[in-house]
Amino acid sequence: MPFFINIRLPDKSSLLLEIEKEWTTDKLKEEISTKTKHLDKNSIKIIFCGQEISGEETLKGYDLGENSTLHVIEVKSAGETAKIFGPAAGIQREIAGEGRRVKYFVYCKAVCGSVQPGKLRVRCKLCKDGAITLEREPRGWMDVLRQNVIGITCHTKDCTGNKAEFYFKCGQHSSVDDYDAVVLNLVCTNTTDAVCLTCGDISDPVLKFPCAVQHIMCLECFREYCLSKLNERGFQAHPEYGYTVACPAGCEDSLIQESHHFRIMGNEQYSRYQQFGAEEWVLKERGVLCPAPGCGQGWITNDSGRRLQCSEPQGCGMVFCAECREAYHEGECDLASIQQGAIASINSADLSQTQQDRLQSLDTIHKTTKSCPKCSTPVERSGGCMHMHCIRCKHEWCWLCLIEWNSECQSDHWFGDNPLNNPLNYHIEFID
Template sequence: MTSIVINVKYNVSSSFTIEVDTDWNVWKVKGEISKRIKLPPEEIQLIFTGCVLKNDATLKDVSICNCTVIHAFQQKPLIVTAKCISADTEDVKSGKANRDVHHFFVYCKEQCQSLCPGKLRVKCAICCEGHIVLQREPENFDDVMKSGTILCECKSEGCQGNLQTTQFYFKCASHSSELDTAPVLRHIRPNTKNIECLTCSTVSSPLMVFPCDKSHVMCIECFRSYGIVRLNDRMFIEDENHGYSLPCPVGCENSLLQDAHHFYLLGEEQYERYKRFGTEEYVLQNNGVLCPFPGCGAGILIEDSCKQVVCHNCRFEFCRQCLNSYHGSSECRPQLLEDNTQGYQVDEEQELRARWDQESLATIEEISKPCPGCCTKTERDGGCMHMHCSRCQMEWCWLCDREWNRECQGNHWFG
């Protein structure tokens, strides 16, 4: 047995820690909690990540580890709860329960300072407590990143009985503390389809999947090289919706990365350059100019009719049209800028192999899967990874091909 300490929150003003073993089931944990809050175990409900824990599930099955926070509330009649089924004990013993697929990836800025597997967590947006039961499960990134998409029934003292907005957040899977959050990288995915990199032809995981119609993919190292080359040539694109971003290397339309956090992957020094260049590009897109004096480069927003510009930073006086020293009323020539619009060179055959949704036999085989309980052929048409067999009633994970459990919920609830 492994002894751990967990944090129990009973209401807004009451929390305490208890020492338990990971092999204990939830009913035994309720027995320990009942000694502290003076309620019978049968009247206690425990919530973790938006679902009520079943009495026969062990702490190991539901991925409760040291310093985990769980929420307790008094059981009331007619509570409709989301079902969560723990991993089968025999699967745990045989090692089958270790086939976990991390579907979410974050950039851990605090401790790891690198790309890491992420965990999806949820709480009430009003009281920020986890005493909640979700009305439905998330099916895509819009569900978890747009406020108000999914409601919850909050069981905490201040919100009890009310429907509240649900707040989803991501954390680094390497840390036990629920307080450490990390930005999710929505375009990074595990290479479950063994797709080759667009540039180097290697098969690696995780990888970058561009949001174009053909979903071209690149390994992380090639994406880092691609980003730095484009940054050196100042060939990022300023977009009203996505900011200063990169498109698919093939040149596909509507393929800009939708979150600037992905450029953390370029490294700290390059990310600082990215932010600086993005600010400068914003100035240029809004009819401004950059000071041409060596070592300055300050951004200046000016009126359309202004020809004489004085830099507020270095006091250099220059002509807006030719960016040379101001020359009064004499004519000037605009500077000839080097053409950097040549496309990124991609091999045509490799481009066909580097599509996430390529029409191949391997992809066709993934259209349907047998239920792990009764082998009924099942097709997943969108939604979350939590499957419910209509024949044998088994709840199972589309990615792991086993009973739905807390690791599935935290690692790849949707995708």
């Protein structure tokens, strides 16, 4: 079936050519020579993704698709040859399986908004042109993901670039646009029919964690795993990898390094992921988060005073107390009276129904929660022990004492303030 490809000529002009995959390289060169009228088919080479298309073989063996770009370069003499490598060869050997074609996978943000099969491409790092020859083929993922690893010869006039830049395109639509997709190097073809760590089913593709065991998880289970971790603030803040998770089996050295894997959760949840990650970083740096509903602006401040203001225009402008995170006030913080006083001062008759509903919700929150002593996040206790874990700042504190959890709290009132509720105080008598 015929389809169109773009031919990039040595003078930087382009030629749209209709071809068929049954064509040989010689046939392709003849067509280019005929269309241009100034290029001799015996004095040109055709390069696709760093690989020379040559010989009597047909174009079927190359990953050509609609609007793929081929580069034409002129050789100095008819007998000149060069060894040109294909950029995919080394990685394909690293992840290939028997009897099943291995694919790369990317997250396509621009068009598809989902995980899709991807296409590996290579260009000159300096001029961004694809008319290059590689000094050697990549031997694995690290040759592709790291920068300035593989040298090149760039055939673009006056370009002095000598390093390759690998990139990926979504395989579901035209590759002529400027958008580069992000490769998901942990998502791969399930060549061995491995079962999912969570559900036990066999799926394809799958996510392979970077642990020594290389545990497998289907993409749906991985999505649910990430959502669960996100909801309970179970992601880890890593100085190099950012806000991430590890293999659910508890394996060492299993943190996911590329954050775009978490886009599998969907755009809305990925936005929450980014927000939580930013909050984690601000709190880790001993910064401040604005307590105003719907704001959450964070910043690092050197101000040691109690009066803080959420800076505009990014923030909401709220002025609040650095200690209790309520509206700024004079005198010592009395959180309960401040909250109740603020609510009591509002005349509900002057409010709309929506505003009254929000006021009622706020009143309920104030009556049924306590604020984390460290970050002032409202926390509700619906049962269990007095040992509280703040999901926002990770602070561990006592529900009764409102101080950092310690051995005395554990000994005196771990399960409540009534000694009879503490199993350590139970007295058991054996009656004959």
